Amino acid sequence: MTAQVLKAKPHTEKPATGLSDAARKKVAESLGEVLANTMTLQVKTQVYHWNVVGPAFYSLHKLTEEHYNDLFGAADVIAERIRALGHITPLSNKALTAKTDIDEETSTRSAGEMVEQLIEDHEQLIRDARMAAKEAGEAGDMVTEDMLIARLAFHEQAVWMLRAIAS
Numbered sequence: 438m439t440a441q442v443l444k445a446k447p448h449t450e451k452p453a454t455g456l457s458d459a460a461r462k463k464v465a466e467s468l469g470e471v472l473a474n475t476m477t478l479q480v481k482t483q484v485y486h487w488n489v490v491g492p493a494f495y496s497l498h499k500l501t502e503e504h505y506n507d508l509f510g511a512a513d514v515i516a517e518r519i520r521a522l523g524h525i526t527p528l529s530n531k532a533l534t535a536k537t538d539i540d541e542e543t544s545t546r547s548a549g550e551m552v553e554q555l556i557e558d559h560e561q562l563i564r565d566a567r568m569a570a571k572e573a574g575e576a577g578d579m580v581t582e583d584m585l586i587a588r589l590a591f592h593e594q595a596v597w598m599l600r601a602i603a604s
């Protein structure tokens with residue numbers, strides 16, 4: 438028999454923080470998409486970190502390490518914001534994959550192709566996060582808006598660095 442204390446399950450909540458239920462739901466859904474994109478890009482970036490070869494190996498190996506560590510940390514912050522909004526995070530890789538706009542890697546890539554892929558993916562994520570930040574701002578959720586603005590700053594810097602390598 439399971440002890441009573443172990444029977445609690447997560448459920449949606451309605452924090453009375455001045456945000457409407459509809460706004461919290463909409464922002465939580467958008468954050469689920471940003472989370473899915475962030476986690477897919479984290480795995481893809483780490484796969485490139487492991488597999489990159491050629492004269493650019495060291496710089497790309499190091500840069501991708503910085504990026505996947507940031508993405509890993511960001512996923513936690515984004516998911517915990519969904520919880521703070523009273524919603525439950527996506528529950529599985531399958532659920533995340535259904536929400537992502539970023540294609541997982543299925544080919545062996547040259548260093549240059551990896552950089553191009555990463556630029557495209559960061560740019561896609563920026564476009565999605567910008568929309569989500571705008572929605573959050575319009576809903577009066579400045580905390581999510583602020584968090585997403587910080588994410589935009591990271592991804593825009595990542596695009597700059599990757600473009601500098603590609604040029």
Ligand SMILES: [Fe+2]
Binds near residue numbers: 486502
């Ligand atoms: Fe490593």
